[in-house]
Amino acid sequence: MELYSLGVHELRRMLDKGEVTAKEIITSVYSRIDAVEQKIKAYVTLPRTEAFLMAEKADRDLSAGTNKVMTGIPVAVKDNMCTKGVPTTCSSKILRNFIPPYESTVTSKLIEAGYVLAGKTNLDEFAMGSSTENSGFHTTRNPWDTQRIPGGSSGGSAAAVAADECIAALGSDTGGSIRQPASLCGVVGMKPTYGRVSRYGLVAFASSLDQIGPITKNVTDCAMLLNVISGRDLRDSTSAPIGVPDFTAAIGKDIKGMKIGVPKEYFIEGMDPEVDAAVREAIRKFESLGAVPVDVSLPHTGYAVATYYVLATSEASSNLARYDGVKYGFRAEGKDLIDTYMRTRAEGFGPEVKRRIMLGTYALSSGYYDAYYRKAQQVRTLIKDDFEKVFREVDVIVTPTSPTAAFRMGEKTEDPLQMYLADIFTISVNLAGVPGISVPCGFTTGNLPIGLQLIGKHFDEETLLTASFAYEQSTEWHKRKPAL
Amino acid sequence: MKYESVIGLEVHAQMSTDTKIFCGCSTKFGAEPNSQTCEICIGMPGVLPVLNRKALEFAIRTGLAMHCSISPYSRFARKNYFYPDLPKGYQISQFEHPICEGGFVEIVVEGETKRIGITRIHMEEDAGKNIHEGNGSYSFVDLNRAGVPLMEIVSEPDIRSAKEASEYMKKLRTILRYLGVCDGNMEQGSLRCDANVSVRPAGRKEYGTRAEVKNINSFRFVEKALEYEIKRQIRVVEEGGKVIQETRLWDSAKGITESMRSKEEAHDYRYFPEPDLVPIAAEQRWIDEIGASLPELPDVKRERFTSEYGLPEYDADLLTTEKAVAEWFEESIKAGGQPKAVANWMMGDLMRLLNEENREIADCPLKPPQLADMLKLIDKGTISGKIAKTVFEEMYRSEKNAEEIVREKGLVQISDESAIEKIVDEVIAKHQKEAARFRAGEEKLLGFFVGQAMKAMKGKANPQVLNELLRKKLS
Structure with a gap:
């Protein structure tokens, strides 16, 4: 067994016992990167020198006995989280040369916990997309079939984990951007409760929906990483002043009698029958483990995509206004100020980003605000209420993560609406602010991974982890590796 | 025909907090360009604002002093527009849910007390400053001011003349300085004023079309700019024209207002609730604490100066415009000075000497008990009122006591x-x-x-x- 193929908790044990060094691990991971990265293109930046320096420091900490939970573990970070001194591009031309002079809170916490930065991973430009095809640089390939996309927007992180180009990764999820690529790449991905993880240093797409979370090879690693990154941050007013439990304690608990809601709105016409079958099979598996399926309804589900695309684009249109070429990043000189603004943004942003800026600008415009933005906020409340009502009856909700397995490159690029529907099952979770996790639950006949989504109550990631781990331990899906 | 003008003022007051409203940078005036900035106030990718509690306290303090109600639910909003001095491409301000609403201040014009309603007071961040130097092909941006906390105090259209507007501005300045929330310096830009002006035939109920006058950046110009604008609008109406809704810029050099942009060219700021900041629900207990800590305000103090010290209205008014002046006065009384005499010396010689040196009373070299002591020498007949003038000036300059000066200079009065x-x-x-x-x-x-x-x-x-x-x- 190669070191790169192992998970966080396995390597942790080996490191702490002195069976392996951090340098051996990063060497192994980088040999894997050297071997497969050309095919996968998961990364935007590979800071090899810094990674080895961090591993050396980890080894010093290990011999000094000051090792912590992530000491020596190579983690890939989505390239929309600021890393001091390391380029942070958001896979956008407009930030191609941007090197942050500050560290995001999540990576600060990882540094504090001793991690090794494996690299910065590719994403759809500014996290806007579901395939990484909107990256300003290149498209990441699905390790299970390199003609297919890995999902998005955290496609680089999910592919890097699936291809063993890192031990674990961080993604960000605004409408499904962790869970959908995790599902399509056959790995575990969690979007925590909004407010659980600080957003400081995460380049904003839609501030009221964005949330950082782990993408890992198994549920245990997810809990370990979540332990490190969670918690109130005084630099993020929207981070919740709420205690953080030890999430690994949720691992291994019994799920007998756990009530599992199955919402009828998530099993729809036009869904891939193989996905439908795999998810129903997973529900039966839960039943066999002692959980109790309950039919539930989330009646406003049908409005989620429309609501999301009004709110997310509105916030994005404002969040992306700062990229004007005046202070940092790319600038295209024009004949005057207005011309410089227009040329900078015309050349710096890709077509999907521009489309969303225009949509959002329109939705916020005077005369349209009430019909779009305000109305969408009202619907958002209804969607949140749907979840709260259902959670009075059940402990978790299970659904497919994505209506289909990984699609081919170029298959949906011509039709943005088709692409938007890739997130149809994940978007409501962001609107409601509740946590969601995707775990592998099968494969298509074409050997493509299928993901199961579990949705929990606000700040109840523990139940999600308990249920996911119980399911994972009763299946073999997470042990399969793509042939590369 | 007789016309009446209707004026509402929007006043921006820079709060005198030590640090900016959403980050920890200093707010000190006059530092090296861009030396008081960080990733947050420069608007770098991924950064987030955190509200300065002091700024909120100052806004509440101001609201309470102006008889406003403090909103139990208040929110920030984003005001979106592009400009190089606005690093994020939006200004964090308040729109639908301002922190204070529905108050008033009182002004006295020609002996009559008049209430001017306060529609709202909201908090926002200041923008930076563009500096146009060099050959004209480029400009500089200084972001030291970006993120400095402001209050926008919006009045009802209750003001009826340029004189009232000017009195209202003076009153706001006095209150803000009493509260210690703003230094009130218009020339340095810590107090700025935009005016909405319209005219209508006297007696008519409906408002005329209003124009907004911007860039009134000195106390001297409040009255001048508004007088000009009122006359201009009356002239337009009398010549059979129509006042158009527009933004006009006051040009102090030319003494006129000029059209800047019409209603059609007005910005659509696309306000929406700021998702990076949680709503504010100030605790009633805290609000009460702030209320209890308010100083005696100028109106109350003025009343007390007439009733307690028997001062004429005029003296009481003058002595209570600045809190520090009123305090100086009362300290001198406490040291045994006779109120009217202290008032006379302060309003006469003391103010003259301070003005000559452009000094604030806070840095007055003469201390209140020194004046009281000198007055005692006059009462005892040791020196005459005339000699006292010399003694007073000498006290101010040398910082010696009256008795010392009288002795040294042999100024003792001869009564023999x-x-x-x-x-x-x-x-x-x-x-x-x-x-x-x-x-x-x-x-x-x-x-x-x-x-x-x-x-x-x-x-x-x-x-x-x-x-x-x-x-x-x-x-």
């Missing part, structure tokens, strides 16, 4: 009758002709004799004794 009599005799002997004219009824010549005698005695004669002796000898 025999000493004065000797001089009186000499003066009369020297000016026989004038003495004859006085005796013939030319009474006003008494002053001439007083002057001559004082001159001979270097001003030290007790004027009462001198007067009496002169009258006696000349009759």
Whole structure:
């Protein structure tokens, strides 16, 4: 067994016992990167020198006995989280040369916990997309079939984990951007409760929906990483002043009698029958483990995509206004100020980003605000209420993560609406602010991974982890590796 | 036809917090460009604002002092527009849910007290500053001011003349300085004023079309700019034209307002709730604490100065415009000074000396008890009022006490009758002709004799004794 193929908790044990060094691990991971990265293109930046320096420091900490939970573990970070001194591009031309002079809170916490930065991973430009095809640089390939996309927007992180180009990764999820690529790449991905993880240093797409979370090879690693990154941050007013439990304690608990809601709105016409079958099979598996399926309804589900695309684009249109070429990043000189603004943004942003800026600008415009933005906020409340009502009856909700397995490159690029529907099952979770996790639950006949989504109550990631781990331990899906 | 003007003011007051509203950078004025900035106020990718509690406290403080209600639910909003001095491409302000609503302040115009309603007070961040130097092909941006906390105080359209507007501005400045929430310096930009102005035939209920006048950046110009704009609008109406809704810029050099942009060109700011900041629900207990810590406000103080010290309205008004002046006054009273006398010396010689040096009363070298002590010397007859003028100025300059100065300079008043009599005799002997004219009824010549005698005695004669002796000898 190669070191790169192992998970966080396995390597942790080996490191702490002195069976392996951090340098051996990063060497192994980088040999894997050297071997497969050309095919996968998961990364935007590979800071090899810094990674080895961090591993050396980890080894010093290990011999000094000051090792912590992530000491020596190579983690890939989505390239929309600021890393001091390391380029942070958001896979956008407009930030191609941007090197942050500050560290995001999540990576600060990882540094504090001793991690090794494996690299910065590719994403759809500014996290806007579901395939990484909107990256300003290149498209990441699905390790299970390199003609297919890995999902998005955290496609680089999910592919890097699936291809063993890192031990674990961080993604960000605004409408499904962790869970959908995790599902399509056959790995575990969690979007925590909004407010659980600080957003400081995460380049904003839609501030009221964005949330950082782990993408890992198994549920245990997810809990370990979540332990490190969670918690109130005084630099993020929207981070919740709420205690953080030890999430690994949720691992291994019994799920007998756990009530599992199955919402009828998530099993729809036009869904891939193989996905439908795999998810129903997973529900039966839960039943066999002692959980109790309950039919539930989330009646406003049908409005989620429309609501999301009004709110997310509105916030994005404002969040992306700062990229004007005046202070940092790319600038295209024009004949005057207005011309410089227009040329900078015309050349710096890709077509999907521009489309969303225009949509959002329109939705916020005077005369349209009430019909779009305000109305969408009202619907958002209804969607949140749907979840709260259902959670009075059940402990978790299970659904497919994505209506289909990984699609081919170029298959949906011509039709943005088709692409938007890739997130149809994940978007409501962001609107409601509740946590969601995707775990592998099968494969298509074409050997493509299928993901199961579990949705929990606000700040109840523990139940999600308990249920996911119980399911994972009763299946073999997470042990399969793509042939590369 | 007679016209009436209707004016509402939007006043931006820079809060005197030590740090910016959403980050920890200093707010100090006049530092090296961009030396007081960080990733947050520069608007770098991924950064987030965190509200400065002091700024919120200052806004609540101001709201309470202006009789506003403090909103139990308040929110920030984003005001979106592109400009190089606005690093994020939006300004964090308040829109639908301002922190304070529905208050008033009182002004006195021509002896009448008038209430000006306050529609709302909201918090927002300031923008940076563009500096246009060099050859014109480029400009500089200084972001030191970006993120400095502001309050926008919006009045009801209750103001009816340029004079009232100016009184209202002065009153706001006084209150803000009393509260210690803003230094009130219009020239440095810590107090800025935009005015919505319209005119209508006297007696009509409906408002006319209003124009917004911007860039009124000095107290001197509040009245001038508004007078101009009112006259301009009346002229437009009288010539059969229509006032158009537009933004106009006051040009202080030319003394006119000029059209900047029309309603059609107005920005659509696309306000929406700021998702990076949680709503504010200030605890009632905290609000009460802030309320209890408010200082005695100028209106109340003025009343008290007339009733407690028997000062005329005029004096009370002047002495309570600045809190520090009122405090100086009261300290002097506490040290034994007679109120009206202290008031006179303060409004006269003290203000003159401070103005000459452009000094605030806070850095006045003369301390209140020193004035009280000097007044006692006058009362005891040790020095005359006239000598006191010299003593006062000397106290101010040398920082010595009155008694010390009197002793050192030999300024003690001569009340000894025999000493004065000797001089009186000499003066009369020297000016026989004038003495004859006085005796013939030319009474006003008494002053001439007083002057001559004082001159001979270097001003030290007790004027009462001198007067009496002169009258006696000349009759």
